[in-house]
Amino acid sequence: MANLSQAIVELTQTLGPDHVLTDANELRVYECDGFTIARGMPAAAVFPTCTEQVAACVKILAKHDLSIVPRGSGTGLAGGAVVFDQGILISTSLLTHIESVDLENRVAIVGAGCRNLALTDAIASTGLRFSPDPSSQRAATIGGNAATNAGGINTLKHGITTNHILGMEMVLADGSIVQTRTDNCYDGVGPDLPALLCGSEGTLGIITRLWCRLVADPKHFRTVYAMFQSNADACKTVADVIASGILPTSMEMMDGAMIKVVESAFHLGFDTNANAMLLIEVDGIDSVLDDEVDQISKIAKSNGAADIQHCSDPKERMALWGARKKAFGAIGRISHSYCTQDACVPRSMLPGVLDEVMKIGKKFDLTITNVFHAGDGNIHPILLFDEEKPDDVRRVMLASEAILKYCVSVGGTITGEHGVGVEKLHLMHVMFNNATNQTFLKIKKSFDPDQRLNDAKLIPSDKMKIQLIEPVGANTPGGAM
Amino acid sequence: MNTTQIENPQQLADLVRDCRAKNIPLVDYGKAHGDLGHRPPQSHVPFELQGDILEHYQRDLTVRTSAGITIGRLNEALKPTGQFCPINADDDLTLGEVIAHNIYGPMRVRYGAIRDLLLGLHYIDSHGEDIHVGGRTVKNVAGYDITRMMVGSLGELGIIYEATLRTYAIPAQVARVELETTDLSTLANAITTWMITEANPASTHLRRISDRWQLEICYFGQPTANDVQVAALRQATTGLTWIDEKRCDLTEQLNHWQQLRQWQRTSLALVKIITPPAATAQICTLLAEQGLAQITALPSHGCIFASMTDASQAEQLDPVILEQLNTLGGVRLWIRQPVDCTLAPFAPQQPDWPLATQLKRTLDPDNLLNPGRFLTTGASSS
Numbered sequence: 001m002a003n004l005s006q007a008i009v010e011l012t013q014t015l016g017p018d019h020v021l022t023d024a025n026e027l028r029v030y031e032c033d034g035f036t037i038a039r040g041m042p043a044a045a046v047f048p049t050c051t052e053q054v055a056a057c058v059k060i061l062a063k064h065d066l067s068i069v070p071r072g073s074g075t076g077l078a079g080g081a082v083v084f085d086q087g088i089l090i091s092t093s094l095l096t097h098i099e100s101v102d103l104e105n106r107v108a109i110v111g112a113g114c115r116n117l118a119l120t121d122a123i124a125s126t127g128l129r130f131s132p133d134p135s136s137q138r139a140a141t142i143g144g145n146a147a148t149n150a151g152g153i154n155t156l157k158h159g160i161t162t163n164h165i166l167g168m169e170m171v172l173a174d175g176s177i178v179q180t181r182t183d184n185c186y187d188g189v190g191p192d193l194p195a196l197l198c199g200s201e202g203t204l205g206i207i208t209r210l211w212c213r214l215v216a217d218p219k220h221f222r223t224v225y226a227m228f229q230s231n232a233d234a235c236k237t238v239a240d241v242i243a244s245g246i247l248p249t250s251m252e253m254m255d256g257a258m259i260k261v262v263e264s265a266f267h268l269g270f271d272t273n274a275n276a277m278l279l280i281e282v283d284g285i286d287s288v289l290d291d292e293v294d295q296i297s298k299i300a301k302s303n304g305a306a307d308i309q310h311c312s313d314p315k316e317r318m319a320l321w322g323a324r325k326k327a328f329g330a331i332g333r334i335s336h337s338y339c340t341q342d343a344c345v346p347r348s349m350l351p352g353v354l355d356e357v358m359k360i361g362k363k364f365d366l367t368i369t370n371v372f373h374a375g376d377g378n379i380h381p382i383l384l385f386d387e388e389k390p391d392d393v394r395r396v397m398l399a400s401e402a403i404l405k406y407c408v409s410v411g412g413t414i415t416g417e418h419g420v421g422v423e424k425l426h427l428m429h430v431m432f433n434n435a436t437n438q439t440f441l442k443i444k445k446s447f448d449p450d451q452r453l454n455d456a457k458l459i460p461s462d463k464m465k466i467q468l469i470e471p472v473g474a475n476t477p478g479g480a481m
Numbered sequence: 482m483n484t485t486q487i488e489n490p491q492q493l494a495d496l497v498r499d500c501r502a503k504n505i506p507l508v509d510y511g512k513a514h515g516d517l518g519h520r521p522p523q524s525h526v527p528f529e530l531q532g533d534i535l536e537h538y539q540r541d542l543t544v545r546t547s548a549g550i551t552i553g554r555l556n557e558a559l560k561p562t563g564q565f566c567p568i569n570a571d572d573d574l575t576l577g578e579v580i581a582h583n584i585y586g587p588m589r590v591r592y593g594a595i596r597d598l599l600l601g602l603h604y605i606d607s608h609g610e611d612i613h614v615g616g617r618t619v620k621n622v623a624g625y626d627i628t629r630m631m632v633g634s635l636g637e638l639g640i641i642y643e644a645t646l647r648t649y650a651i652p653a654q655v656a657r658v659e660l661e662t663t664d665l666s667t668l669a670n671a672i673t674t675w676m677i678t679e680a681n682p683a684s685t686h687l688r689r690i691s692d693r694w695q696l697e698i699c700y701f702g703q704p705t706a707n708d709v710q711v712a713a714l715r716q717a718t719t720g721l722t723w724i725d726e727k728r729c730d731l732t733e734q735l736n737h738w739q740q741l742r743q744w745q746r747t748s749l750a751l752v753k754i755i756t757p758p759a760a761t762a763q764i765c766t767l768l769a770e771q772g773l774a775q776i777t778a779l780p781s782h783g784c785i786f787a788s789m790t791d792a793s794q795a796e797q798l799d800p801v802i803l804e805q806l807n808t809l810g811g812v813r814l815w816i817r818q819p820v821d822c823t824l825a826p827f828a829p830q831q832p833d834w835p836l837a838t839q840l841k842r843t844l845d846p847d848n849l850l851n852p853g854r855f856l857t858t859g860a861s862s863s
């Protein structure tokens with residue numbers, strides 16, 4: 001039987017009063033993450049400062065039968081860090097330490113709350129870097145990156161978070177502390193548990209420490225941008241570049257509406273009459289980069305690119321990528337609220353998929369704009385709406401579902417990098433057969449028999465139902481509006 | 482006992498269900514690693530998967546293939562399209578074996594290990610159910626990442642029937658440099674230094690030759706780029722003697738590595754050691770001081786293979802290796818133990834093995850798949 005007030009007393013005794021938040025006004029910032037459609041107030045939020053404190057909190061909450069939601073910086077875009085059943089939020093925001101940077105083994109050990117960019121900055125002078133670079137890297141934690149298996153802009157060549165996490169320490173649902181792999185080893189024996197835990201969205205345990213693989217920070221770049229008259233031409237260019245065997249570091253695409261938004265925010269001189277733009281980067285040995293740029297330019301030209309520019313000047317490059325990374329933020333200029341979708345398709349399918357996305361937008365009477373990791377086939381249709389209007393919300397959810405189902409039908413997936421969270425729960429049966437969904441649930445229950453940790457996220461739960469498509473009211477267990 | 486040849490997933494699912502009903506374990510230990518782990522139970526059904534490429538999505542640089550395909554066949558089929566799958570494994574090994582045993586080689590530096598190449602899996606679970614995870618996209622975070630979890634699972638959690646992998650364009654040229662030294666103490670530092678300069682290698686491979694160490698570094702790329710990288714390496718090889726430099730194509734390089742691995746196939750006692758990369762030098766030096774002649778390592782990833790002559794040498798050296806690993810970190814496994822040797826196949830115990838055992842209990846509750854090979858669950862099948 002849940003005993004919230006006694007749990008709060010014990011949590012306060014364990015962490016100190018400054019590290020336990022119960023005031024409803026102060027808790028409001030934790031009501032949602034970057035997917036603002038899903039909202040729910042936690043009964044309290046706690047801020048442990050070390051793994052042992054996380055473990056102590058979990059034990060107290062288990063004793064009092066309260067549910068737990070781990071949270072990093074709350075930049076997630078799938079409602080994964082939102083509490084729906086009056087549970088307790090465990091924040092990793094004070095686990096920020098960079099414990100060690102070992103250059104010979106090329107490994108950094110960090111606390112789960114260390115921000116992605118903080119690690120990048122701390123090792124900037126070493127010639128090495130932590131490669132995952134989600135656009136949210138300024139705010140997002142490395143624990144959150146691992147929990148969502150985040151991607152980013154240079155994923156195309158350098159891989160996603162799971163490719164760069166060697167091992168981790170985590171607190172399980174019973175409060176025990178386990179370590180998977182590591183000792184700075186690049187491998188272990190037996191099933192790859194770090195891989196299972198990456199992307200598990202806080203449903204199997206709370207990550208407290210990570211062993212991050214560091215790789216060479218490329219020194220030579222060329223950045224190319226090309227303007228097109230249609231999305232299809234730009235998408236065809238992406239598919240053709242991939243098929244040619246060239247592996248750029250990144251290939252990002254913006255559609256016409258997005259070009260206008262970014263240009264009005266950052267004044268980079270983009271042609272606002274263009275209907276699509278590709279921002280492409282290659283890195284590697286300086287002497288061959290110009291050749292690669294030539295080949296890419298030829299492919300772009302053959303697909304109708306009107307204006308192709310390239311640069312190797314670091315300042316210009318920073319401005320271009322800065323604008324790309326802040327593109328989401330700039331959408332506020334044109335819409336009150338927006339929902340960023342996240343699907344991934346085989347790259348050769350991109351032209352057709354973008355067409356279909358626009359058709360779906362029309363059908364549901366929604367404006368959709370696009371800025372996405374085109375080289376990975378990872379689309380991010382951004383659905384513009386007004387959060388205050390229930391009908392807008394409903395149409396956004398329906399259009400999202402239609403887009404994702406279409407992507408699955410052409411060999412794609414319902415999420416390329418943001419995770420399932422609560423937002424895509426109802427599509428897990430579209431993506432996976434029953435036996436596979438049952439296997440996911442078995443794994444969940446084997447780690448967390450009482451389904452206490454972030455239940456009803458990532459995989460449908462047989463304990464709690466969260467229904468977003470037909471919302472039943474804010475902060476209602478079983479509803480999530 | 483006759484080995485059952487499996488030609489389609491339905492046949493495999495039926496076999497699993499049949500074995501389950503009769504409580505007879507199914508055993509597939511693979512070829513190169515057939516002696517790894519505790520011995521299989523006396524009574525069991527051995528089986529082998531057949532297979533070929535199912536679909537090559539050439540424009541997406543991905544391939545869907547049966548797990549029964551051999552690595553030789555896979556790359557032979559991809560070659561005419563100008564693509565390859567960068568797996569360092571002998572031509573006769575199956576893809577299923579490579580995944581189940583997490584087999585990788587020198588190319589891991591550039592292309593990653595099998596966990597980095599895998600995009601999706603279709604496997605049959607211990608109940609005979611079809612499980613499809615991952616897919617054919619290069620990014621996918623829907624559901625738990627069982628695809629990668631199965632890497633290294635030694636055939637104990639499910640029987641991999643089909644896999645989807647990344648492919649890459651065949652590099653225009655391979656540049657190979659052979660360096661030599663008698664002292665490995667500066668090796669870890671040198672590798673990091675090369676990595677952050679234009680000398681950044683695509684592969685590293687260390688081997689013991691008489692009383693010296695030979696370090697092979699390769700670059701994969703356009704000839705002009707390779708020239709730049711080789712020149713950068715030449716400038717940064719203090720303490721190492723430059724003994725040879727060669728240009729060749731990828732096929733020749735893959736064959737060269739395969740030849741270098743031959744002794745591992747015939748060794749009577751083969752140990753694999755996983756340690757932090759920087760500890761490679763210390764452990765290799767120790768093994769050489771103990772008189773071992775055949776030692777090879779992937780120094781950038783801390784993976785070492787060494788051959789011993791007989792049971793008494795293995796039993797004498799094992800505690801020495803374990804003592805080092807207890808200090809430096811890491812694990813050792815006997816890929817092949819000499820006859821009459823009773824060393825623990827895997828040691829020292831790692832902190833996450835109980836969690837892996839729990840997973841085995843969950844996914845194979847009746848202990849049907851390669852029972853007892855690595856994870857001992859207590860459940861028994863006859």
Ligand SMILES: Cc1cc2nc3c(=O)[nH]c(=O)nc-3n(C[C@H](O)[C@H](O)[C@H](O)COP(=O)(O)OP(=O)(O)OC[C@H]3O[C@@H](n4cnc5c(N)ncnc54)[C@H](O)[C@@H]3O)c2cc1C
Binds near residue numbers: 076079134150202206
């Ligand atoms: C502007 C913007 C741009 C973005 N760009 C990208 C992008 O390019 N690529 C990309 O992949 N994502 C992107 N995202 C999504 C998001 O930033 C990432 O998913 C990020 O990894 C989340 O980190 P976080 O610390 O904010 O985690 P949170 O949002 O706090 O949590 C995300 C999920 O992880 C769980 N979790 C967090 N920390 C832990 C932990 N220590 N242990 C266990 N579970 C934990 C939570 O319970 C939740 O389920 C973007 C988001 C925004 C707002």
